[in-house]
Amino acid sequence: SLSEKIQHAFAGLKKKGTLGEDDVMKALKEVQIALLEADVNYKVVKSMMQDIKEKAIGKRVMESLSPAQQVIKIVNEELTSMMGKEQASIVLSPNPPTIIMLCGLQGAGKSTTCAKLANHFKKEHKKVMMAACDVYRPAAIKQLQVLGEALDIPVFFLGDSVSPVDIAKGAIEKAKKSAVDILLVDTAGRMHIDEQMMDELVQMKQEIKPHEILLVVDAMTGQDALHVAEHFNQGLDIDGLLLSKMDGDARGGAAISAKAVTGKPIKFLGTGEKIGDLEAFHPERMASRILG
Amino acid sequence: VSGYKKLDDSFFEELEEILIQADLGVQTSMDLVETLRIKTKESKIEVAHEAIAMLKKQIQQMLGDDNPSMNLQKDALTVILVVGVNGAGKTTSIAKMAYQLKEQGNKVILAAGDTFRAAATEQLEKWSQDIGVSLIKQKEGADPAAVAYDALQSAIAKKADVLIVDTAGRLHTKINLMEEIKKIKRVLERELPGAPHETLLVLDASTGQNAIEQAKLFNKATGITGIVLTKLDGSAKGGIVIPIADRLDIPVKWIGVGENKEDLKPFNPKDYTDTLFS
Numbered sequence: 309s310l311s312e313k314i315q316h317a318f319a320g321l322k323k324k325g326t327l328g329e330d331d332v333m334k335a336l337k338e339v340q341i342a343l344l345e346a347d348v349n350y351k352v353v354k355s356m357m358q359d360i361k362e363k364a365i366g367k368r369v370m371e372s373l374s375p376a377q378q379v380i381k382i383v384n385e386e387l388t389s390m391m392g393k394e395q396a397s398i399v400l401s402p403n404p405p406t407i408i409m410l411c412g413l414q415g416a417g418k419s420t421t422c423a424k425l426a427n428h429f430k431k432e433h434k435k436v437m438m439a440a441c442d443v444y445r446p447a448a449i450k451q452l453q454v455l456g457e458a459l460d461i462p463v464f465f466l467g468d469s470v471s472p473v474d475i476a477k478g479a480i481e482k483a484k485k486s487a488v489d490i491l492l493v494d495t496a497g498r499m500h501i502d503e504q505m506m507d508e509l510v511q512m513k514q515e516i517k518p519h520e521i522l523l524v525v526d527a528m529t530g531q532d533a534l535h536v537a538e539h540f541n542q543g544l545d546i547d548g549l550l551l552s553k554m555d556g557d558a559r560g561g562a563a564i565s566a567k568a569v570t571g572k573p574i575k576f577l578g579t580g581e582k583i584g585d586l587e588a589f590h591p592e593r594m595a596s597r598i599l600g
Numbered sequence: 601v602s603g604y605k606k607l608d609d610s611f612f613e614e615l616e617e618i619l620i621q622a623d624l625g626v627q628t629s630m631d632l633v634e635t636l637r638i639k640t641k642e643s644k645i646e647v648a649h650e651a652i653a654m655l656k657k658q659i660q661q662m663l664g665d666d667n668p669s670m671n672l673q674k675d676a677l678t679v680i681l682v683v684g685v686n687g688a689g690k691t692t693s694i695a696k697m698a699y700q701l702k703e704q705g706n707k708v709i710l711a712a713g714d715t716f717r718a719a720a721t722e723q724l725e726k727w728s729q730d731i732g733v734s735l736i737k738q739k740e741g742a743d744p745a746a747v748a749y750d751a752l753q754s755a756i757a758k759k760a761d762v763l764i765v766d767t768a769g770r771l772h773t774k775i776n777l778m779e780e781i782k783k784i785k786r787v788l789e790r791e792l793p794g795a796p797h798e799t800l801l802v803l804d805a806s807t808g809q810n811a812i813e814q815a816k817l818f819n820k821a822t823g824i825t826g827i828v829l830t831k832l833d834g835s836a837k838g839g840i841v842i843p844i845a846d847r848l849d850i851p852v853k854w855i856g857v858g859e860n861k862e863d864l865k866p867f868n869p870k871d872y873t874d875t876l877f878s
């Protein structure tokens with residue numbers, strides 16, 4: 309683990325007496341490598357190391373009786389503060405329905421997450437509806453219908469030859485008529501560099517004015533997480549991030565990159581394939597996972 | 601990088617940055633750049649584009665120089681088992697492969713081995729209808745090994761050329777799900793000695809270092825004969841296939857470059873290495 313590597317980097321130095329800057333830099337190299345191996349983006353790691361170095365090259369570490377512990381603490385503090393302090397949640401609109409739109413790359417977990425969120429709000433006694441706006445992927449609408457049926461949550465659909473924007477608008481009308489509290493809009497996966505598909509989302513945002521736009525990011529994403537989050541945020545000014553597949557053993561550095569480049573909060577974690585596998589985000593837990 | 605006049609520290613640092621950002625991983629990137637430093641000195645190479653050409657050769661060697669091909673049986677049924685983590689692109693890649701093999705004159709049958717996820721069978725069924733190949737399926741919740749068995753019997757009876765077995769996405773850390781995939785393989789092996797002739801691991805090109813763990817554990821469970829690297833039409837480079845090829849000796853056989861049935865190409869190590877630096 310990183311803590312062990314930092315301990316090891318300092319272990320050989322204790323005998324020398326006072327610590328020099330070079331000694332601390334050796335330990336910081338271990339930190340840099342660990343962050344990159346945890347999939348934190350190269351540019352984000354570079355800027356983090358600047359902050360960490362400033363705090364580490366000082367009395368706090370160099371005059372400490374346990375410099376390794378101090379460095380570990382500094383790294384942990386840096387990571388936790390980057391993860392965001394707030395227990396971010398979804399604020400419901402005083403004028404229902406609250407419209408939540410899910411977006412992200414292909415296969416990130418949007419449709420499954422849509423159902424998980426729907427179930428989460430239904431358990432809080434809200435009236436929920438889902439809108440099947442993925443008209444591209446074979447049986448995508450069916451997937452949401454099957455999920456909705458199992459939860460006894462209505463799914464608004466108009467088939468796959470109607471535009472996603474028109475389906476969403478139809479869903480809002482139906483939601484208002486049925487006194488729905490929360491409408492979850494599932495969208496097709498798309499590449500952030502696919503201009504036409506990104507324009508479709510921008511148009512959808514303009515037409516339906518969602519209260520909440522959540523970007524679903526696969527926890528095992530590597531360096532690309534930065535570019536994905538940046539593009540989606542630039543195009544849509546997202547409200548939050550949702551990390552899926554956190555039940556795997558990916559360190560999850562993608563979370564740091566996405567949060568750093570967008571400044572938006574991580575709202576939920578997907579922790580499995582079942583409907584109940586949705587958890588609140590805890591910054592300190594994420595920080596220690598990334599540090600390994 | 602090609603703008604550098606001399607091969608100084610910042611040149612090598614920038615190369616390392618390119619490799620790390622392409623998801624080759626810190627260790628592999630540092631090793632490649634360190635080796636390049638030594639070799640450029642030895643060969644008295646002082647020009648950037650020559651150094652880059654040398655680096656590309658190093659990477660190509662790790663990937664395996666020749667174009668890896670599929671183990672297709674001559675005048676006998678070929679069984680292809682497709683595995684990988686959730687959402688990687690298995691079902692779509694199977695559709696693409698089926699389309700290509702059918703275009704090449706093969707009689708292809710598909711097995712809807714994902715009996716777990718909502719509308720998984722319907723998704724493959726839509727594809728099979730679109731492409732014009734038969735699909736063997738069972739009800740949701742059926743034992744996937746039973747579907748595989750069924751499909752194999754049908755493929756043998758119908759004298760099909762290729763049977764492709766789809767499976768549910770699964771994280772390599774889920775022991776019971778990895779046992780399930782082992783069972784599917786055993787059933788195929790028992791019914792047709794030599795099957796599955798190919799076990800392909802589908803890997804999303806945007807995956808980070810966790811891909812190495814995925815490759816290790818899937819390889820341990822069933823043996824992996826090749827990788828399908830999907831979603832290369834995004835901005836990710838899929839560099840994790842390089843340490844995977846180097847450490848586990850698993851070649852990339854296909855790349856996915858889009859969501860349509862034509863968007864599957866055979867992997868070419870030279871072309872791939874060139875795009876790493878484009």
Ligand SMILES: Nc1nc2c(ncn2[C@@H]2O[C@H](COP(=O)(O)OP(=O)(O)OP(=O)(O)O)[C@@H](O)[C@H]2O)c(=O)[nH]1
Nearest residue numbers: 414415416417418419420497553578579580686687
């Ligand atoms: N283990 C695990 N699997 C998940 C999680 N969230 C989603 N999945 C699985 O990931 C796969 C993809 O999920 P989908 O909901 O279809 O993803 P999507 O983003 O809607 O995909 P597209 O619509 O094609 O872009 C499915 O096999 C899901 O069951 C999670 O938190 N953990």
Ligand SMILES: Nc1nc2c(ncn2[C@@H]2O[C@H](COP(=O)(O)OP(=O)(O)OP(=O)(O)O)[C@@H](O)[C@H]2O)c(=O)[nH]1
Nearest residue numbers: 414415686687688689690691692769831856857858
């Ligand atoms: N852009 C792009 N999208 C792809 C590619 N391959 C697959 N996809 C998309 O990725 C998403 C997931 O693909 P699936 O084939 O459902 O993935 P899977 O591995 O079968 O998913 P599970 O069965 O849920 O584990 C779909 O939206 C596909 O259209 C590719 O090469 N490029």
Ligand SMILES: [Mg+2]
Nearest residue numbers: 418419442448
């Ligand atoms: Mg979906």
Ligand SMILES: [Mg+2]
Nearest residue numbers: 690691714720
């Ligand atoms: Mg599938």
